[in-house]
Amino acid sequence: MTPTATVTRFIELICLGRLEEAAELTAEDITYHNLPMPPVFGRADMAAVLGGVCQLADEVDWVVHHQAEVGTVVLNERTDRFRRGDHWYEIPVMGSFTLSNGLITRWSDYFDLAQFTERFEGFFAAQ
């Protein structure tokens, strides 16, 4: 798969709730960095952070508005959407992915943490 195809499949699997298969597209030593927060190192910790949000959602829909590749890097502009009950929680994001040997070795997402906190009020509440 090309870098773009790998990232596209990675996001598809996340949206399908198939997080274990998604994680298999990442390197064991992946660096996962939500820019407003400290980076997370390793596939297991990445999957835990990702799962901590996705597994609360009844439905996950990451809309990729634009995606482009340069060398081994894929950049995209997205709206990451999570449904819980009848409410969709949405955050605008840009992501940067570096690939090596067909696996994602670095995933950096850029967004505003205060906007996320405000828009996701209630999302993390027990139901």
Added chain:
Amino acid sequence: MTPTATVTRFIELICLGRLEEAAELTAEDITYHNLPMPPVFGRADMAAVLGGVCQLADEVDWVVHHQAEVGTVVLNERTDRFRRGDHWYEIPVMGSFTLSNGLITRWSDYFDLAQFTERFEGFFAAQ
């Protein structure tokens, strides 16, 4: 010029402090959106916001780590650096630019506003 070449030149002109020439690469009705804040409409207002930061700096250096083009859209991952006196103020940013007829019609920058506010403490102070 290709979309990529236009965005590259736009950033070069900003770094050279030639903001009027940079603005000439944007459409009169450009939408300029720093995602954590409301969007700004029109070339004049875009230039005012951009100038409000750049003109305080003794030196501007936006490092483009990765940049890729898809159709009429250019995506990049940057570190935007501004020197005032002997201190460099830096913020990690991803940008998305849409072009039409060779001009930038939409410029969206994704970053964390709290991180910007923290890292640029002192930058906006009178000297």
